[in-house]
Amino acid sequence: MPIYEFSCKKCNHQFEELFLSSTDDHIPECPECKSKRTEKLISAGSFRPAGIPTGSGGFKPPACAPSGGG
Numbered sequence: 001m002p003i004y005e006f007s008c009k010k011c012n013h014q015f016e017e018l019f020l021s022s023t024d025d026h027i028p029e030c031p032e033c034k035s036k037r038t039e040k041l042i043s044a045g046s047f048r049p050a051g052i053p054t055g056s057g058g059f060k061p062p063a064c065a066p067s068g069g070g
Helices: none
Strands: 003-008 016-020 039-042
Touching: none
Parallel strands: none
Antiparallel strands: 003 016, 003 039
8 A cells, every 4th residue: 555745735734645556546635734735745765675684774886896997
């Protein structure tokens, strides 16, 4: 079940909403001021490449090997 972030255009409150499906077009009302003038925000995902342990501080690409030519 996807969780989306929203922002209220009236009071600028940001909140999260849990959706039952990723195709749900429901735009929720603001929990603070009850306005229907909310917009879905684009947020960073929680993607973690395989092999990176939890709590490692994120993905760090391997160092490049020095080339032999010059």
